Amino acid sequence: MSAYSWLPNNLAATNWVLFFGHFHILLLHLPIGMLLLLAALELLGRFHRFKQVREARGAILTLAALSALATAICGWLLASAGGYNATLLFWHRWLGTAVAVFCCATWLAWRFNRLIIYQCGLWTAVALLLVAAHLGGSLTHGSDYLTEYAPPVIQRLLGHAPRHQATRQVVADPERLVVYRDIISPIFTTDCISCHGPDKQKAGLRLDTFAALMKGSHDGPVIAVGEADRSVLVQRLTLGAGDRHRMPPAGKPGPTNDQIALIRWWIRSGAKPFATVAQLPQTSGVADILDKLYPSPDALKPLPRDQALALATKIAAHEHVVIRPETATSKWLDCNANLYKSFSDKQVANLLPLAANLRSLNLGRTLVSDAAMTAVGKMTNLHRLSLNSTAITNAGLKKLRHLRHLSYLNLYGTKVSDAGLTCLRQMPRLRRVYLWHTLVTAAAASQFSKTMTDTDQINRWDAQIARLQQRIAEARVQVLLGAGSSTARAAAASSAVRPINMVCPNSGRPINPMITVLYHGKLIGFCSSHCKELFLKNPKPFLAKLGLKATLKP
Structure with a gap:
């Protein structure tokens, strides 16, 4: 049975029903306040000194009864929207009605x-009110709304696992984090579960499990695997603050x-349930965020300048290389062994x-080979690395996977093949590869x-550029001197x-x-090449949005 089967078919979940239903949120505080105030006055009136306060019971009780009735009616109307935990809704609705x-x-x-x-009626109403109010809080904010921000000790005593906070935390090996379980799911738990969890499912969408997330809402999937900007979930999260469809509101x-x-990033990389950080290709922006949220305990801390220069002078003289500050x-420091052709693995x-x-x-x-890459892989602050015309192969590249800051890599004249590029995908800041x-x-x-x-x-930058170009065009002042003037011809050509x-x-x-x-x-514009390709395959569905007739042929 649906949440609003008690309504006539022509009224169920209509705008008018939901309009009045939303007054439930406003009205519910009135009977709560009135009943608790009346209970307090009754307790206070037991003392002879304050006996006169009972004279206000009639007015307060009248307001409590009227507001409780209005709240219950609006609550039943609000339930027609659906998306609530059926068991919680049943008990909250009937206990709220019992209060009225x-x-x-x-x-x-x-x-x-x-x-x-x-007296019996008053205290029974207060008891029912407390239970109904708790269930209402669970419906709106989730069943753990009372313990959500409790200290971890209290949460454990109550049998709740402390909620994950998306804050800076040190983990033993960030690359072994399971992206969905350890990074994405905690985001939903913190910000989305109250409306899309086991207790409440707006639009039929649940975000508390991977299976529920991939199933989507009543309107269909919210994840377009591999295409983040076409995913409804991302679109809703990035709408403007004033948009009524924005999620969360x-x-x-x-x-x-x-x-x-x-x-x-997770969606674009395939929205896989068990993939680790190391298994998904990262952009520099994603790498920066991950490094900020999950700093590696093994990150190298540079030596002070004077100490580094003194050590560099000693090593440069011994190994016949050039080492100088940037x-x-x-x-x-910048180290150049290119001038010393016999530079070998041991010297690295x-x-x-x-x-x-x-x-x-x-x-x-130089004479370096794959064996030297073990030492190079430990130089995790490297931004530029030249291995051109060396004996490096795919096996050596595998040892460089921890060089997450590398932006320049020269492999000219090496035996690296297609398989070696797989190793380079773990270098998120890589911008130039020879x-x-x-x-x-x-x-x-x-x-x-492409990966x-x-x-x-x-695409987002392109969209921002398009908006700026439009604003620039709108800000220009055009002075038209007539159809034959050069200004008019230029304006016509521009348009x-x-x-x-x-x-x-699209x-x-x-x-x-x-x-x-x-x-x-x-001339029809699109936000991306993907949307353009969809139009070229079948323009007909888009013509109405553009104000063009479907009978037109390209």
């Missing part, structure tokens, strides 16, 4: 001076921008005392570039090449002016 009934019975007992019945705390970025005042290991301060390492055209004269194919290189590029962020729409007909997002299609003489 007992309030009215208590008023009648007072009116006809039946004091014993009055205005006034309620929601995921931070960093947490939304992590949700995007700038005149920097503690970060001798650089390890400077590992925390090394930002750049050039081993190009692979000339290697065994890497063009197809593998293209796929690697490592944060296309969602680029002729401007898209007829500012919102993508996603509803601002268009990117660089992504367009000329359709029957009309």
Whole structure:
């Protein structure tokens, strides 16, 4: 039986029903306050000194009864929206109704001076009110709303696991974190479960388990695997604060921008339930967030500048390499072994005392091999690494997976192949890779570039650029001197090449002016290449949104 089967079919869950139903949230405080006040006055009136306060019982009880009736009626109407835990709703609804009934019975007992019945009715109503109020809180805020922010000791005594907080925390190995279980699910637990959990499911959506999340809502899936910006969940989380469809609604705390970025990353990487951080390719933005939330206990701390320079001078003289600071005042060092052609694997290991301060390492055209990569892999603060014209292979690249800050890698003239690119996917800040004269194919290189590029962020930047371009166009002042003037011709030419729409007909997002299609003489803009491809495959579903007739042919 549905939540509103008691209503006539022509009224169930209509706007009018829900309009009056939402007054339940406003009214419910009145009977609570009135009944508790009346109970307090009754206790106070037992003392001879305050006996006169009982004279106010009639007015207070009348207001309590009327407000309890109105609250109960509005509550029944509000339940027509559905999305609540059926058991909690049943007991809350009927206990709330019982409170209203007992309030009215208590008023009648007072009116006809039946004091014993009055007392029994009052205290029964108060007891029922406390239980109904607790169930109402559970419906709205989740069954753990009382213990949510309790100290961990109290939570454990009550049998509740302390809630995960998305704060900076040190873990033994961040790369072994299971992304959904340890990163994504705690975000939902903190900000979403009160409306989309076991006690309440707005729109039929639950976010407390992976299976429920992937099932979606009454309207369909909320996760588009591999496509974060097309996922309804992400779209709702990123709507403007004033949008009524935004999730969570205005006034309620929601995921931070960093947490939304992590949700995007997980979806874009396949929304896998058991994948670890190390198994998913990361962008630099995601890596920055993960490093901030889960700093590694093994992170290298650079030596003070003077100490680092003294050590660098000693090592440089002994190993015949050039080591110098990046700038005149920097503690970060640049090591170049390229000039010493016989530089070998053993000598690379001798650089390890400077590992925390090394930002750049050039081993190009030396005798280093895969064996030396064990030592290089420990230089986790490296930003630039040159291994060109060395004996490095895919096996050596596997040892470099911990170089999360690496942005430049030169593998020119090595025996690295397509398989080696898999190892590089664990370097989230990598921006430039030189692979000339290697065994890497063009197809593998293209796929690697696509995987490592944060296309969602680029699309968002493109949309911001489009909005700025539109604002610039609207801010310009045009002075038209007539149809034949050069100003008029320029304005006409400008409007002729401007898209007829500012919102993508597929996603509803601002268009990117660089992504367009000329359709029957009309220039149509899209937010992304994906939306453009969908239009080209079948334009008909989008024509109505653009104000074009479906009979037009491109």
